[in-house]
Amino acid sequence: MTAAKLNIVPFVSVDHMMQLVLQIGVERALTEMASYIEEDFQRWELFDKTPRVASHSHDGVIELMPTSDGTLYGFKYVNGHPKNMRSGLQTVTAFGVLADVGSGYPMLLTEMTLLTALRTAATSAVAAKYLAPENPKTMAIIGNGAQAEFQALAFSALMGVETVQLYDIDPAASQKCRYNLAGTGLEIKMCASGQEAVEGADIITTVTADKQYATILTDNMVGAGVHINAVGGDCPGKTELHKDILLRSDIFVEYTPQTRIEGEIQQLDESHPVTELWQVMTGQVQGRKSPEQITLFDSVGFAIEDFSALRYIRDKLAGTGLYEELDLLADPDEPRDLFGMLLRKQQQMADGQ
Amino acid sequence: MTAAKLNIVPFVSVDHMMQLVLQIGVERALTEMASYIEEDFQRWELFDKTPRVASHSHDGVIELMPTSDGTLYGFKYVNGHPKNMRSGLQTVTAFGVLADVGSGYPMLLTEMTLLTALRTAATSAVAAKYLAPENPKTMAIIGNGAQAEFQALAFSALMGVETVQLYDIDPAASQKCRYNLAGTGLEIKMCASGQEAVEGADIITTVTADKQYATILTDNMVGAGVHINAVGGDCPGKTELHKDILLRSDIFVEYTPQTRIEGEIQQLDESHPVTELWQVMTGQVQGRKSPEQITLFDSVGFAIEDFSALRYIRDKLAGTGLYEELDLLADPDEPRDLFGMLLRKQQQMADGQ
Numbered sequence: 291m292t293a294a295k296l297n298i299v300p301f302v303s304v305d306h307m308m309q310l311v312l313q314i315g316v317e318r319a320l321t322e323m324a325s326y327i328e329e330d331f332q333r334w335e336l337f338d339k340t341p342r343v344a345s346h347s348h349d350g351v352i353e354l355m356p357t358s359d360g361t362l363y364g365f366k367y368v369n370g371h372p373k374n375m376r377s378g379l380q381t382v383t384a385f386g387v388l389a390d391v392g393s394g395y396p397m398l399l400t401e402m403t404l405l406t407a408l409r410t411a412a413t414s415a416v417a418a419k420y421l422a423p424e425n426p427k428t429m430a431i432i433g434n435g436a437q438a439e440f441q442a443l444a445f446s447a448l449m450g451v452e453t454v455q456l457y458d459i460d461p462a463a464s465q466k467c468r469y470n471l472a473g474t475g476l477e478i479k480m481c482a483s484g485q486e487a488v489e490g491a492d493i494i495t496t497v498t499a500d501k502q503y504a505t506i507l508t509d510n511m512v513g514a515g516v517h518i519n520a521v522g523g524d525c526p527g528k529t530e531l532h533k534d535i536l537l538r539s540d541i542f543v544e545y546t547p548q549t550r551i552e553g554e555i556q557q558l559d560e561s562h563p564v565t566e567l568w569q570v571m572t573g574q575v576q577g578r579k580s581p582e583q584i585t586l587f588d589s590v591g592f593a594i595e596d597f598s599a600l601r602y603i604r605d606k607l608a609g610t611g612l613y614e615e616l617d618l619l620a621d622p623d624e625p626r627d628l629f630g631m632l633l634r635k636q637q638q639m640a641d642g643q
Numbered sequence: 644m645t646a647a648k649l650n651i652v653p654f655v656s657v658d659h660m661m662q663l664v665l666q667i668g669v670e671r672a673l674t675e676m677a678s679y680i681e682e683d684f685q686r687w688e689l690f691d692k693t694p695r696v697a698s699h700s701h702d703g704v705i706e707l708m709p710t711s712d713g714t715l716y717g718f719k720y721v722n723g724h725p726k727n728m729r730s731g732l733q734t735v736t737a738f739g740v741l742a743d744v745g746s747g748y749p750m751l752l753t754e755m756t757l758l759t760a761l762r763t764a765a766t767s768a769v770a771a772k773y774l775a776p777e778n779p780k781t782m783a784i785i786g787n788g789a790q791a792e793f794q795a796l797a798f799s800a801l802m803g804v805e806t807v808q809l810y811d812i813d814p815a816a817s818q819k820c821r822y823n824l825a826g827t828g829l830e831i832k833m834c835a836s837g838q839e840a841v842e843g844a845d846i847i848t849t850v851t852a853d854k855q856y857a858t859i860l861t862d863n864m865v866g867a868g869v870h871i872n873a874v875g876g877d878c879p880g881k882t883e884l885h886k887d888i889l890l891r892s893d894i895f896v897e898y899t900p901q902t903r904i905e906g907e908i909q910q911l912d913e914s915h916p917v918t919e920l921w922q923v924m925t926g927q928v929q930g931r932k933s934p935e936q937i938t939l940f941d942s943v944g945f946a947i948e949d950f951s952a953l954r955y956i957r958d959k960l961a962g963t964g965l966y967e968e969l970d971l972l973a974d975p976d977e978p979r980d981l982f983g984m985l986l987r988k989q990q991q992m993a994d995g996q
Contacts, residue, residue, distance in 0.1 A: 296731070303970035304972065304973045308988040345744075356707055371747045379978060380973060392700075393724055394722020395736060396720070436980070466980055470986060617754075619756060622789075625789070626819065635661040635662070
């Protein structure tokens with residue numbers, strides 16, 4: 291996959307990404323990607339970290355999420371526009387680039403809408419590995435949009451979850467989710483309320499999309515020992531959990547400076563203690579300490595997860611041919627002769643080549 | 644150019660960009676792009692502005708440069724790796740994206756190595772329009788690398804410069820530049836020193852590439868009334884002018900917070916007065932005040948210039964067919980059904996489609 295031609299950057303389209311993921315198998319892709327994420331979280335301190343660079347507007351946000359481990363550099367472009375759904379567009383679309391730090395040259399350009407869905411679910415499952423109660427069998431998923439099936443499969447593949455309890459304010463979303471998960475071996479329960487969905491659940495995933503302060507979970511719905519995987523809140527003004535739940539939970543985050551702005555904890559005081567997930571993964575801090583503890587992964591999505599996903603795709607892509615070659619980088623015969631490249635093109639055009 | 648298919652983003656390759664620019668004509672492209680830049684600088688206060696997001700490493704830097712006018716959003720990825728030239732790579736390569744703020748959807752992906760060369764030269768000429776002495780005929784260009792010819796043509800097209808005096812520590816670079824500019828009507832003088840190059844020049848452009856504190860111009864080389872267009876210094880630790888010249892000049896910058904970090908003025912106290920170019924363009928501050936004044940445009944390149952260049956290319960692209968259609972954005976039949984899209988692809992693959 292190393293391009294012989296210096297001007298070429300491999301590009302993975304949506305169609306190629308679907309083929310690649312299906313060739314690997316969705317559950318295997320989630321599992322393998324999770325191990326890349328775990329690996330990168332374990333070398334967390336090595337990374338160049340910054341809260342994402344957000345451009346907010348009335349209807350949504352466009353964000354750039356860069357990071358680097360000193361050898362590779364990755365960034366993702368991602369938008370979040372809740373109203374898009376009403377006009378047949380995706381709420382979230384994304385693409386990303388992996389580049390070589392030594393030369394600054396891009397090595398891979400890829401769609402990341404699908405890839406983000408996979409990495410978000412894989413990250414949730416990795417966090418649960420360290421935080422969820424032992425041997426969880428039942429998960430509630432509240433909010434049954436684009437992320438729901440990926441969550442179900444990730445928790446099935448990585449955590450052994452067997453039953454998924456679905457609830458959405460729009461029953462059609464839950465129906466879609468049940469339909470898509472048929473044949474995966476998961477037992478699906480359709481629920482008429484959030485309350486019903488969380489009953490008996492070891493893990494509660496909230497993944498709703500409205501850009502507003504919402505209360506998907508109230509305090510009385512959450513019993514002792516549960517792990518809450520709060521995925522849907524991911525920008526200022528967008529939260530899903532009642533503040534009282536946060537106060538009863540031990541809270542784990544990806545990157546504190548970003549989560550204080552975007553996560554559920556924007557409801558809390560700046561000084562409220564949180565633990566970064568990598569600290570648990572490296573053994574510096576204990577994750578779950580008791581069966582009664584409520585653990586909360588306040589997930590907003592961090593650049594390092596995208597970096598892991600980009601690394602994973604680069605590694606899996608080799609030999610598959612599932613990419614196009616983009617003529618993205620100017621490559622004059624002599625590096626300083628950019629203008630001469632233009633002149634030679636002019637000559638070629640005049641010669642009718 | 645509006646893609647009927649929601650998944651498609653038009654992509655302008657290096658080859659297509661060369662064809663587009665040659666179809667327009669390099670000098671006309673520079674002139675038209677300059678008017679886009681001027682237009683955007685005149686509505687400067689409307690833009691979302693941030694210093695570029697830089698990831699520095701031993702050998703160079705990778706930067707993201709986003710901005711938005713509230714309707715369109717643009718960003719550029721650009722690297723700067725001076726040592727690249729020694730391995731046959733470009734010091735600077737770039738690509739960029741224009742997106743719709745309302746939906747967050749990318750509208751255009753394009754190479755920007757060539758485009759950056761054009762916008763940098765166009766910006767220099769726009770600044771000179773407001774700052775250079777009247778009726779300039781002679782320009783010195785010190786540093787005859789990839790940017791030199793674009794500078795010469797921009798100042799010829801926009802300012803009426805007739806004579807260009809070239810100097811580079813590597814005579815081969817000046818030879819290349821002379822060769823490329825033959826037939827443009829410009830008189831080219833080859834110079835054996837920086838001192839010789841600046842003699843009689845109304846405008847002095849410095850555009851060298853080494854990542855170090857260099858002194859391309861010393862104080863005794865710069866006479867009264869000259870306009871200095873300092874293009875080469877563009878990151879911390881990289882400057883071209885002796886501090887004494889800065890102290891004798893009236894200094895104009897693009898975006899002060901970024902230039903304090905990256906420009907020539909990193910040599911000066913944080914409180915040293917500078918004027919932002921847009922203030923001159925909107926008539927808030929006078930540019931050149933007297934024939935004796937030394938004006939200095941401390942140019943580091945700002946996101947709004949790339950935004951203007953992206954807008955320009957989008958406008959010129961319509962009807963040319965000089966782009967490819969990239970399947971960059973996932974577009975499931977139902978926005979929430981990303982997983983279903985994957986399932987339908989699986990079915991297609993099973994059906995051997």
